[in-house]
Amino acid sequence: MTYRFQEGKKEWKDLLGGKGANLCEMTKLDLPVPSGFIVSTDACRDYLAQESKKLSPKLIEEIILQIKHLEALSAKSFGIGDNPLLVSVRSGAKFSMPGMMDTILNLGLNDQTVHALSAITGNVDFAFQCYCRLIQMFADVVYGVSAENFGVTPTGTKSEKEWQQTVQNYQKIYAANTGQSFPQNTMEQLIIAVEAVFTSWNNQRAKVYRRLHNISDALGTAVTIQQMVFGNYSADSATGVMFTRNPATGEKGVYGEFLLQAQGEDIVAGIRTPEPIRKLAGTMPYVYDELLKIATQLENHYQDMQDVEFTIEAGKLYMLQTRNGKRTPQAAVTIAYNLMKEGIISTETMINRIDEEMIEKLLHPTFTKEARQKKAIVQGLPASPGASVGQVAFTAESAKEMAMQGRPVILVRNETSPEDIEGMSVSEAIVTSRGGMTSHAAVVARGMGICCVVGCEALQVDESQGVAYFAEGQLKTGDVISVDGSSGRVYRGKLPLNEATTSAVLEKVLKICDSQSTLAVYGNAETPRDIKESVKKGAKGIGLARTEHMFFKANRLKMMRQLILADNPDKVNEALSYMKEEQKADFCQMYQILGELPCTIRLLDPPLHEFLPQEKKELREIAQDLAINSQEVLTKAQSLAEINPMLGLRG
Structure with a gap:
């Protein structure tokens, strides 16, 4: 159930989780990795399957033995002695889920070992700050007590007496919010921490993340226990x-x-x-x-x-x-192509690393050049590219509500946390006033292909009041802003967008794909504009041009209805003559655009009732427009109606 770093390897992600397997691999590469061990995903699945939700005695015995091994390697002792061993307890599933599960640092500190750490390091501030962090994280991970209850983590220089008072205050807050005293037995701390990390596999944010990324709920997480x-x-x-x-x-x-x-x-x-x-x-x-x-x-x-x-x-x-x-999708294509050019991966591997979702997300829009001349209200770090316009929401909950109403949303926060995942997933863009390019908002947005700007330090966000202040004004819930994730600029109002264009690297990749493929992709289009776009995007021709779709413009639709409803040859011929010229012009453009590329044209064979409205009021308006008796129109429309066109006139 437990494995030392020296025992595992990178291929064991199912058993050790991604983090644990890669720590084992780096240890084998003789890189400077602090010693540790992993509690396996098998142990997690066993734990989650039990009603008692307690670690088995056998697993606890293994963990104790592994801690003794760590003590021997480090020449430190866990929970006692003059040179205390502290460990981190981290989650690690097979697939990376940044921030979705829980971590506890500095585990192994108590009212005695904090003094030992202070003495051996000669740094009182460091030792007691670590202890405060442990109490705060333990309360959060094990009992769900928000870090905000403890206030800002104390820093700066204090006397040992002052630090002891700070720790006592932390322990009082801990007890008041959990109903428990902070555990002084460090092995008890460790067992509780492992159980809490296992439990975090099924927290709401982790479930949402797995659903969004098609990760199975049955995998479970490993727990990595590593010397601090x-x-x-x-x-x-x-x-x-x-x-x-x-x-x-x-x-x-x-x-x-x-x-x-x-x-x-x-x-x-x-x-x-x-x-x-x-x-x-x-x-x-x-x-x-x-x-x-x-x-x-x-x-x-x-x-x-x-x-x-x-x-x-x-x-x-x-x-x-x-x-x-x-x-980002843009980076994925560029990295795969460059690794192939550098001889690190094969052409086949490069192609396999680029999926259709990446190509689709690459087609992000951008703001027009003229729009970008407008003065930005704030600027931050360009964490994830793209350009988006939407209405401001200051909480994940309000973002979800606005999205359900069909309103485009931009989530604006001081910084995001894993609890915001549902609101982030429905947002067009994310803006934060704090954080860097590796903050939670930046990492998650890039993974989802969502436009994101972080670290807008000139933006003061008051999430509780639903308002954000900047140098020349303020934003309220529902205000429209435009976010440029490629430049890091945020604008007030709606800026006009350009359609996305493919990059030079993507063009090269697609040509390589074409040279390797046995399957050709054809377009499904019938207007000159759509055919031109299909060819531009790399279609090898048009697989289906449906002539019935050529008659949905207002004037053409009117003549088609005249043809369907005509009661004499003159009206039939008038409609046919008009449509013939319209189609000839379209076909000329289609052939000019396609050149030697093939095109399959399906001749007009639609269920005729599709060209007529269903409502009597609209049918009467058509009759008036074509100067036809309205009752005749109603009768004709009813006679043409088909429940299953394959068994009607068309069939």
């Missing part, structure tokens, strides 16, 4: 997220962000705006160089763009996660 390393330890400590290529555009080169003196959850939560990864080259050049080497090694090993999480503790780099990075 601390990005908040000292001035030369940091935490960061890095992609081996740009996840928005696909451009080659490392791309990401880091925060000095912070823990991993800070950068994802968007609480502080992080620094771009390139600045690490000036802050810690030796760490940056090592990170670049590891990035190249991981990308070559996995043969795909990687999304890595890392921590720097006192100037030493540690790798905490790697996975195939989520990316």
